[in-house]
Amino acid sequence: MSTIDFSALDALDQRDPLADKRQLFVIPEDTVYLDGNSLGLLTHATQQRVAEVTRQQWGQDAISSWNKHQWVHLPRLVGDKLAPIIGAATGQVICCDSISVNLFKALSAALHLQRQRGEQQRTKVISTRDNFPTDLYMVQGLEQLLGAQHCHLQMVEEADLLTAAEDLFDAETAILLVTEVNFRSGRRLPVAELIRKAHAAGVLVIVDLAHSAGAMPVRLDEWQADFAVGCTYKYLNGGPGAPAFVYVAQRHLGQFVQPLAGWFGHAQPFAFEPRYEPAPGIEIMLSGTPSVLAMAAVDSALDAFAGVDLAVVREKSLALAEAFLQQLAASGLATEFECISPAAAERGSQLSFAHPQAYAICQALIDAKVVADFRAPHYLRVGFTPLYTSFRDIGVAVEQLTHIMREQTYLQPQYQKRHAVT
Amino acid sequence: MSTIDFSALDALDQRDPLADKRQLFVIPEDTVYLDGNSLGLLTHATQQRVAEVTRQQWGQDAISSWNKHQWVHLPRLVGDKLAPIIGAATGQVICCDSISVNLFKALSAALHLQRQRGEQQRTKVISTRDNFPTDLYMVQGLEQLLGAQHCHLQMVEEADLLTAAEDLFDAETAILLVTEVNFRSGRRLPVAELIRKAHAAGVLVIVDLAHSAGAMPVRLDEWQADFAVGCTYKYLNGGPGAPAFVYVAQRHLGQFVQPLAGWFGHAQPFAFEPRYEPAPGIEIMLSGTPSVLAMAAVDSALDAFAGVDLAVVREKSLALAEAFLQQLAASGLATEFECISPAAAERGSQLSFAHPQAYAICQALIDAKVVADFRAPHYLRVGFTPLYTSFRDIGVAVEQLTHIMREQTYLQPQYQKRHAVT
Numbered sequence: 001m002s003t004i005d006f007s008a009l010d011a012l013d014q015r016d017p018l019a020d021k022r023q024l025f026v027i028p029e030d031t032v033y034l035d036g037n038s039l040g041l042l043t044h045a046t047q048q049r050v051a052e053v054t055r056q057q058w059g060q061d062a063i064s065s066w067n068k069h070q071w072v073h074l075p076r077l078v079g080d081k082l083a084p085i086i087g088a089a090t091g092q093v094i095c096c097d098s099i100s101v102n103l104f105k106a107l108s109a110a111l112h113l114q115r116q117r118g119e120q121q122r123t124k125v126i127s128t129r130d131n132f133p134t135d136l137y138m139v140q141g142l143e144q145l146l147g148a149q150h151c152h153l154q155m156v157e158e159a160d161l162l163t164a165a166e167d168l169f170d171a172e173t174a175i176l177l178v179t180e181v182n183f184r185s186g187r188r189l190p191v192a193e194l195i196r197k198a199h200a201a202g203v204l205v206i207v208d209l210a211h212s213a214g215a216m217p218v219r220l221d222e223w224q225a226d227f228a229v230g231c232t233y234k235y236l237n238g239g240p241g242a243p244a245f246v247y248v249a250q251r252h253l254g255q256f257v258q259p260l261a262g263w264f265g266h267a268q269p270f271a272f273e274p275r276y277e278p279a280p281g282i283e284i285m286l287s288g289t290p291s292v293l294a295m296a297a298v299d300s301a302l303d304a305f306a307g308v309d310l311a312v313v314r315e316k317s318l319a320l321a322e323a324f325l326q327q328l329a330a331s332g333l334a335t336e337f338e339c340i341s342p343a344a345a346e347r348g349s350q351l352s353f354a355h356p357q358a359y360a361i362c363q364a365l366i367d368a369k370v371v372a373d374f375r376a377p378h379y380l381r382v383g384f385t386p387l388y389t390s391f392r393d394i395g396v397a398v399e400q401l402t403h404i405m406r407e408q409t410y411l412q413p414q415y416q417k418r419h420a421v422t
Numbered sequence: 423m424s425t426i427d428f429s430a431l432d433a434l435d436q437r438d439p440l441a442d443k444r445q446l447f448v449i450p451e452d453t454v455y456l457d458g459n460s461l462g463l464l465t466h467a468t469q470q471r472v473a474e475v476t477r478q479q480w481g482q483d484a485i486s487s488w489n490k491h492q493w494v495h496l497p498r499l500v501g502d503k504l505a506p507i508i509g510a511a512t513g514q515v516i517c518c519d520s521i522s523v524n525l526f527k528a529l530s531a532a533l534h535l536q537r538q539r540g541e542q543q544r545t546k547v548i549s550t551r552d553n554f555p556t557d558l559y560m561v562q563g564l565e566q567l568l569g570a571q572h573c574h575l576q577m578v579e580e581a582d583l584l585t586a587a588e589d590l591f592d593a594e595t596a597i598l599l600v601t602e603v604n605f606r607s608g609r610r611l612p613v614a615e616l617i618r619k620a621h622a623a624g625v626l627v628i629v630d631l632a633h634s635a636g637a638m639p640v641r642l643d644e645w646q647a648d649f650a651v652g653c654t655y656k657y658l659n660g661g662p663g664a665p666a667f668v669y670v671a672q673r674h675l676g677q678f679v680q681p682l683a684g685w686f687g688h689a690q691p692f693a694f695e696p697r698y699e700p701a702p703g704i705e706i707m708l709s710g711t712p713s714v715l716a717m718a719a720v721d722s723a724l725d726a727f728a729g730v731d732l733a734v735v736r737e738k739s740l741a742l743a744e745a746f747l748q749q750l751a752a753s754g755l756a757t758e759f760e761c762i763s764p765a766a767a768e769r770g771s772q773l774s775f776a777h778p779q780a781y782a783i784c785q786a787l788i789d790a791k792v793v794a795d796f797r798a799p800h801y802l803r804v805g806f807t808p809l810y811t812s813f814r815d816i817g818v819a820v821e822q823l824t825h826i827m828r829e830q831t832y833l834q835p836q837y838q839k840r841h842a843v844t
Binding site for chain 1: 520566788
């Protein structure tokens with residue numbers, strides 16, 4: 001009946017060097033979860049850690065936990081734990097706030113660096129039109145605040161950035177804001193090459209690693225990135241809306257200020273001085289008091305990456321995607337679903353398919369306990385998270401998708417109705 | 423032996439209309455906790471809620487929880503639950519980010535409102551020199567970003583603001599940034615009167631309610647406050663570093679933009695449009711993705727305020743403070759500890775005492791399981807949180823303090839050594 005060759009998939013699972021990692025995670029019951037690119041799953045350890053921080057640290061040790069349980073150092077401890085995952089030496093990464101807020105700091109800091117270099121005319125921020133919208137919005141927010149003469153966004157086509165970056169970087173360009181993996185298409189941009197070209201033109205680069213960190217090798221130091229931001233709630237499994245991270249290259253620390261100058265970013269927060277004096281290190285990127293519950297979850301989640309080679313993660317990610325495409329073809333669905341993601345080498349850890357009924361199909365899949373997601377206007381996204389996605393998962397997912405398409409289940413009215421979050 | 427009249431204190435506890443609320447909280451074992459003004463205690467309900475959000479919502483329902491468990495609406499739901507506690511009608515309060523980050527939004531928004539009114543020359547932000555430092559730092563951060571010609575901080579003495587506010591508000595003054603209760607001294611400023619005077623001079627007012635919200639009646643709408651920010655981890659018991667809140671008066675909504683224009687503040691976040699269009703309501707103050715674990719804790723913690731009259735909270739708070747002062751006098755310590763907090767009517771929910779050995783005394787108290795806190799340079803703070811502080815607690819606290827002073831326990835070397843967080 002089924003066209004899926006489960007024995008071949010099981011054989012792949014048996015050879016999988018990451019197979020043991022799956023047991024660290026709470027896998028939703030009877031569910032194939034292909035949405036770790038939107039919200040990573042909970043680990044058993046994190047569930048315990050959150051309970052412990054709540055019950056013992058907050059509940060019993062209360063205020064003393066700021067010292068006793070190192071709450072005050074969590075942003076830096078988590079940052080340093082995250083650093084090797086994104087190819088950064090210690091002291092350059094800190095966990096705090098959201099990507100949006102961290103981008104505002106990084107954008108302001110990079111503009112400040114340009115002015116420090118005497119490059120006042122560099123006021124333009126280049127980013128791609130189909131970047132994740134919050135990245136574009138934050139530049140627009142800064143533009144509105146400072147005036148276009150001090151900061152303005154130029155949206156370019158991704159294709160133009162890929163083929164003719166040199167022509168885009170002119171004497172007015174201050175910053176290239178680039179997301180490594182496109183959230184819709186899954187296209188992976190050649191960040192190292194873009195940084196080289198940007199630097200050659202005097203342009204600073206902020207890299208958004210939302211869909212990269214934890215999914216593939218990232219080499220911020222080697223690439224000579226200037227700033228980076230990223231998300232801990234996707235491939236890093238930090239929890240819904242978990243605090244983000246921000247990276248600043250060592251060579252820039254001490255050379256700039258950032259405007260969200262909250263007390264946690266002060267050189268001596270507990271001296272309670274009325275004048276702001278920025279911390280000399282990466283703590284300059286901190287602003288207000290961080291959420292301990294949220295950050296403790298991230299800290300614990302990162303332990304799942306202990307001993308993990310990101311090159312192996314990448315290899316499995318591509319193998320999972322390849323298996324998905326093969327099973328889709330074997331099920332006769334390859335022509336119906338237009339894969340808008342590029343070939344393996346130029347792709348992140350997801351496949352995106354265009355289909356006019358993508359929304360309803362996604363809802364029907366979720367009801368069949370295969371969790372993928374939808375992105376406007378008509379894309380079905382399938383994410384691969386090598387730490388817990390199995391090859392058998394892929395078979396079940398395609399089997400269910402095949403069933404839904406044959407039976408046209410997605411036409412049922414309950415699948416056509418839109419939710420608040422799509 | 424003890425000079426404490428515990429039977430009189432027990433009688434006060436028996437007459438306490440809020441006595442039943444204490445059982446909602448996890449009281450640290452054998453401990454008298456007088457630091458709710460720094461970190462409020464955990465409720466049993468919040469402990470369960472955090473476990474449930476972790477185990478079931480994140481662990482099992484995963485991404486679907488954004489709709490299924492209303493994660494996407496939490497910032498507004500929490501804001502509306504908080505609104506009556508601070509005297510605000512619904513639709514004006516939202517829970518997100520930190521006080522620091524929210525202040526940046528409010529400061530920028532208020533400056534924008536002044537420009538919209540044609541008051542470009544109003545560029546000055548007035549605040550008191552001994553305001554909580556992060557409030558001052560955020561103005562300094564904005565000043566550094568915009569240039570002093572567009573925004574500059576004038577620090578004034580609290581006494582001058584109290585006696586001659588009219589003289590301080592000139593034609594260049596854009597904003598008064600005032601914290602209702604001084605974190606060091608516990609002085610409660612006459613916010614309603616200051617707002618009247620500010621408005622008469624064309625000045626907008628941002629009120630920081632960090633040490634007010636949940637501790638006493640606050641009447642933002644009645645006062646005609648323009649903006650307010652506040653903390654949920656003190657008297658509101660939302661958890662360490664819990665998300666803050668921000669209030670915008672209804673009359674201002676739709677009239678301004680704020681620069682931290684993240685996707686959650688967009689009119690249609692899930693349309694993923696490249697151009698930012700602010701939400702028409704209070705959601706304009708949102709920026710990036712909020713932490714669900716952290717915000718669910720706040721949501722649950724606020725339930726402890728169900729049916730609570732803040733006037734009763736205030737009355738008990740003052741009675742607790744009065745009991746503390748009485749017991750201190752009865753124990754012969756009143757002259758040794760200089761109370762720098764003003765009289766009841768002009769005071770928040772804390773007492774602050776100056777003592778050259780305040781730090782060490784505070785450490786010795788904590789070791790004796792009486793948790794107070796220290797603020798630089800030499801203040802011992804004692805906070806009263808009427809939902810869980812009992813009159814008997816006050817007796818135990820003063821008894822231990824008396825013992826420490828008589829035995830000079832605080833001179834022991836371990837109490838003299840400073841921690842990271844003081």
